[in-house]
Amino acid sequence: MITTEPAVLVLEDGRRFEGRAYGARGRTLGEAVFATGMTGYQETLTDPSYAGQIVMQTAPHIGNTGVNDTDKESAKIWVAGYVVRDPSRVVSNFRAQRSLDDDLETDGVVGISGIDTRAVTRHIRSAGAMRAGIFSGAEYELSATEQLGAVRAGAEMAGQKLSSVVSTRERYQVPAVGERVGSVAVLDLGVKTSTLNYLAERGLDVEVLPESVTVDEVLELAPDALFYSNGPGDPEASESHVELLREVLKSGVPYFGICFGNQLLGRALGFGTYKLPFGHRGINQPVLDKLTGRVEITSQNHGFAVDAPREGVVDSPAGFGRVEVSHVSLNDDVVEGIRCLDIDAFSVQYHPEAAAGPHDSMYLFDRFREMVLARRESPDGQLPTASSEGDHE
Numbered sequence: 001m002i003t004t005e006p007a008v009l010v011l012e013d014g015r016r017f018e019g020r021a022y023g024a025r026g027r028t029l030g031e032a033v034f035a036t037g038m039t040g041y042q043e044t045l046t047d048p049s050y051a052g053q054i055v056m057q058t059a060p061h062i063g064n065t066g067v068n069d070t071d072k073e074s075a076k077i078w079v080a081g082y083v084v085r086d087p088s089r090v091v092s093n094f095r096a097q098r099s100l101d102d103d104l105e106t107d108g109v110v111g112i113s114g115i116d117t118r119a120v121t122r123h124i125r126s127a128g129a130m131r132a133g134i135f136s137g138a139e140y141e142l143s144a145t146e147q148l149g150a151v152r153a154g155a156e157m158a159g160q161k162l163s164s165v166v167s168t169r170e171r172y173q174v175p176a177v178g179e180r181v182g183s184v185a186v187l188d189l190g191v192k193t194s195t196l197n198y199l200a201e202r203g204l205d206v207e208v209l210p211e212s213v214t215v216d217e218v219l220e221l222a223p224d225a226l227f228y229s230n231g232p233g234d235p236e237a238s239e240s241h242v243e244l245l246r247e248v249l250k251s252g253v254p255y256f257g258i259c260f261g262n263q264l265l266g267r268a269l270g271f272g273t274y275k276l277p278f279g280h281r282g283i284n285q286p287v288l289d290k291l292t293g294r295v296e297i298t299s300q301n302h303g304f305a306v307d308a309p310r311e312g313v314v315d316s317p318a319g320f321g322r323v324e325v326s327h328v329s330l331n332d333d334v335v336e337g338i339r340c341l342d343i344d345a346f347s348v349q350y351h352p353e354a355a356a357g358p359h360d361s362m363y364l365f366d367r368f369r370e371m372v373l374a375r376r377e378s379p380d381g382q383l384p385t386a387s388s389e390g391d392h393e
């Protein structure tokens with residue numbers, strides 16, 4: 001229900017933005033970030049990579065089409081908090097089952113509306129993503145000093161390991177659809193439902209594994225391929241997943257990673273990762289595929305990036321052979337993809353499952369399928385063929 005109850009968004013640098021309570025009431029803390037997608041709020045909210053973040057939508061009208069059970073990318077809303085300008089007073093869509101406000105409340109997500117999201121975005125764009133808090137209900141009554149103190153006592157995103165918060169507790173399977181190509185072990189670091197479906201639709205039997213799985217457990221499964229999903233947190237704090245990846249790569253299993261999985265491949269290869277000032281979050285981020293010269297409009301949600309040379313082929317500092325940056329952001333030249341030339345491994349920094357977003361990057365799932373097929377046909381290490389590389393849909 002849209003109310004006039006007050007709420008306040010407090011940034012760690014002391015800025016305060018007064019608004020109205022939205023969703024659950026109370027206090028929430030997290031990293032304030034902005035997302036520029038004009039559609040797809042439900043997919044954004046249920047993307048586990050947003051755990052620990054207070055997400056602000058730059059699109060002014062949110063909630064117009066309500067929510068349904070089919071567009072969820074995971075079991076619940078993961079954002080730590082939600083900031084919008086004008087929540088829709090009416091829900092109007094034939095697929096709507098509930099209002100967004102209902103789900104925010106059910107999932108206990110504290111939000112705020114009536115915020116000049118443009119002003120906050122401009123501020124974050126120049127000052128950088130920072131810790132923030134939303135205070136409503138009884139928490140609104142606290143003094144400004146107490147609220148700011150709470151925000152400043154909150155955890156910084158840098159250094160946080162959040163995979164165990166979002167990962168599945170138990171293994172589960174998604175069976176291959178159509179002609180079976182092989183099996184893929186998916187390390188669930190915050191995986192989205194669409195990703196699993198796209199892998200299964202490429203003929204892969206999907207085995208989803210908790211993030212705490214050991215190397216031996218993965219190798220025991222003898223998967224035809226390994227996949228690392230997107231996920232929240234700082235890649236630098238995920239050393240166990242980097243170690244796991246190194247061991248599996250050494251055993252020759254083909255690898256594809258997206259977003260967090262790109263950062264972890266970067267680290268496994270021996271490159272560093274660093275925090276971007278305010279990150280890339282939205283569904284119209286232009287990326288150049290250097291291999292084909294094509295530009296993709298991509299769906300993105302990341303605050304960290306891989307530090308690797310943009311030009312040419314370099315040796316992996318960790319001894320995995322030759323590597324090249326395959327994709328770059330056309331906005332700021334950030335590394336958006338990595339390709340290994342001597343082992344079967346590649347990854348992208350964006351979300352090819354495009355939930356929400358344009359489907360330009362779907363070819364990457366085909367590229368992965370080709371890689372798995374090539375490896376099965378020539379177990380001694382056939383690299384993907386040139387024809388599969390340019391296989392855009």
Ligand SMILES: NC(=O)CC[C@H](N)C(=O)O
Binds near residue numbers: 049258304
């Ligand atoms: N969507 C993701 O996988 C995000 C990766 C990482 N948590 C980042 O913010 O950069």
